[in-house]
Amino acid sequence: MVKGIIKSDFVINLDHTFSSGQIFRWYKLGQGWIGVSYSSLIYLNQLDDKTIEYRISGKIKEEDLVEFLGLNNNYFEIFKDSTLEKIYKNYAGLKLLKQNKWECAISYICSSYNNIKRINKIIENLAILSKRKLRLGSIVMYDFPTSSQLKKFSEKDFLKLGLGFRSFYLVDLCSKIDEVILEEFEKEKTEKIKRFLMSIKGIGNKISDCILLYSFKRLECFPIDIWVARALLKLFYHDLKNILKEVNIKNIFKKYNEISLYFNKKYYNKAGYVQLLLYKYIRDIK
Known part of the structure; x- marks a missing residue:
């Protein structure tokens, strides 16, 4: 077993990150999270908003763990938007993982x-x-x-x-x-x-x-499922009117590519992180 402590320059919240639906086979264990990634069994525990401790059984190195957790990434520029700023205040530290x-x-x-x-x-x-x-x-x-x-x-x-x-x-x-x-x-x-x-x-x-x-961390990708479609209807109805003749769930899926292009233009080609926020938000208020 290998163990250590990582300090990040940016806020990280393990609870938000591992309950956001982006990764599977990670489970809450005590105060921390445990799961398998990169042929390693990993336990992570939050010490403060920028510090985590880890225990590892497997091949993953600390620098690869940092990359997996997205600790060096932030997307502050998109939070100039008032809608996302309000959501992010509740989900500060939600990280986009880079999976195997x-x-x-x-x-x-x-x-x-x-x-x-x-x-x-x-x-x-x-x-x-x-x-x-x-x-x-x-x-x-x-x-x-x-x-x-x-x-x-x-x-x-x-x-x-x-x-x-x-x-x-x-x-x-x-x-x-x-x-x-x-x-x-x-x-x-x-x-x-x-x-x-x-x-x-x-x-x-x-x-x-x-x-x-x-897994490739291509931030321009904007996956839309039923949950994200509902979030779009709730939070971005007026934006959707710029794309859809009639704003409803069915037409959101019909105009999947157009909606992706629109939100990439609106959010500096980082629509993927917007999607992660929207999914987490709408699942939590269901």
């Missing part, structure tokens, strides 16, 4: 027409396939399976793990990408990566944008 690309892609395939509790269960079932246990004190969790491991399993195997119709999508994904391919995309333009991701069955605008935002 392979696990993120698999996780969001599993998220299709699903809820967070069930997504976590499916991913836990998949993790057992890795056969690699990670231990931190009395806590044991499984590492995420590699692409070479998942490719050995069939659609029927995934059905038994509770993936349902997503089993077919996962088999297709495993036949087209792996960890190396995803890392090679790091240097490519967002549009090229998105086109490739959308060639995989089950991946459309929203899921591709989630993968790009949460």
Whole structure:
């Protein structure tokens, strides 16, 4: 086990960050949070608004943990907007994570027409396939399976793990990408990566944008699901009137790309962080 303390130049709030819906398989444990990322079992505890302590069993180094947590990033320029400024006051320290690309892609395939509790269960079932246990004190969790491991399993195997119709999508994904391919995309333009991701069955605008935002940290990506659509209706009705002839949920999804362009123009090509704030806000007031 490795342990240490990280001091950030910017505010971080672990509760806001890990309850924001952007990542799966992270759980509240006592005063802190525990989960698996980058083949490591990690426990994080908040000491003050800029200091966290960590304990790690696995491969991740402190500098990589800093990058994963987004500790060196801030998006202050977008809070000149009064609407977002009010929301951010309640969610100061909400960080945009940079997740492992392979696990993120698999996780969001599993998220299709699903809820967070069930997504976590499916991913836990998949993790057992890795056969690699990670231990931190009395806590044991499984590492995420590699692409070479998942490719050995069939659609029927995934059905038994509770993936349902997503089993077919996962088999297709495993036949087209792996960890190396995803890392090679790091240097490519967002549009090229998105086109490739959308060639995989089950991946459309929203899921591709989630993968790009949460693991490639492409801030121009603005995933819109039913929750974000509701937040847009509640907080940005007058903005939507500039895009939609009739403002309603159905038309928000019809004009998905136009809305993304509008909010990137409004928020300095950082619409992705706006999306994270909106999702957290609307889920908390449901």
